[in-house]
Amino acid sequence: MDLVNEFDKNKLARINELAKIAKERDLTEEELAERAVLRQEFLENFRAGFSQQLSGIKVVTPEDQD
Known part of the structure; x- marks a missing residue:
């Protein structure tokens, strides 16, 4: 799963924009609200992908090896 493709490159570009x-001036109320929504979407997507990766990992201890 490619995080950028899943999240949408345009949304990621908007977060960066x-x-x-925000470094140049204070964001408007609308921009703050938009940023909050985009960040939440990004985090949800990231967590889902990370969880999927973790579910595919198997920990092997010396006792488990043949």
Whole structure:
């Protein structure tokens, strides 16, 4: 699963654009709300992908080896 494809490159670009704007000036209320929504979507997508990766991992201890 490719995180960027799953999240949408345009949304990621918008998050980065808002971060750049925030360094230059205060964000408007609308921009703050948009950033919060985009960040939440990003985190949900990231957590889902990470959880999927972890579910495919098997820990092998010396006792488990033949």
